[in-house]
Amino acid sequence: MTVDAFLDKGVILGYCFLVDPAAKECRRYVSAEGKQLYATEHVERVFQRKRDEILERQRNGVLSHCRELRTDYSGTLSEEDVSELRSGVDRYENDAWRYLEDYYEGKVGESVTDVDRELRGLARGLEKLAEERREELYERLIDWIRFRDYSGDEYDLHDELSGLKAEDRTDDFRVVLDAHDVGVECDGVTELATNNPTEFADDAYGEQILTHTEIDRIELLFESRSR
Structure with a gap:
């Protein structure tokens, strides 16, 4: 049925x-x-x-994470770095935690510069992602x-x-x-x-x-x- x-x-x-x-x-x-x-x-x-309202909170969450990334890390990301970055995202305070945790899958060996650039691009594209899901639904x-x-x-x-x-x-x-x-x-x-x-x-x-x-x-x- x-x-x-x-x-x-x-x-x-x-x-x-x-x-x-x-x-x-x-x-x-x-x-x-x-x-x-x-x-x-x-x-x-x-x-x-x-x-x-939601998009602003999520953009701010990604960009805040980018600032921490640039301050605390350099060179390329080790397995320990990626683990720290994922576990360091506050699920209660950062509205973009789901995007950030998923993003770091497979990012071991990536340069901090490239990761920062990609994350800032993600922040800019959040509205498009939401609209695509809305149309799909x-x-x-x-x-x-x-x-x-x-x-x-x-x-x-x-x-x-x-x-x-x-x-x-x-x-x-x-x-x-x-x-x-x-x-x-x-x-x-x-x-x-x-x-x-x-x-x-x-x-x-x-x-x-x-x-x-x-x-x-x-x-x-x-x-x-x-x-």
């Missing part, structure tokens, strides 16, 4: 920008076969709103439009999920209604894919959501920052 996967905004941001700590899990999930992917136009608005997405509010009915989700709504989590509540609507209208197994365990884990609102909606599963996509 087809899996109808509704993507939360964080999954799409993680896929397009390699936003940590969920990027690899988001890419794995989206790339898996047997899924029909859904999202709403709200996701595009979030993408546009967040794009410049959007080719597979169905733009879902929900016409029902699911309030005032005999079974009112606004009442059933009042706890989530009351916490001023407007975006999260909207995502639940949208994914529920996919479950109502489509015949497959409905999954809500999110990288937000704070709201959607079983011990938060996950169990309540599965009880009161047509969402069959919640897929939590996240990865620890610790090595």
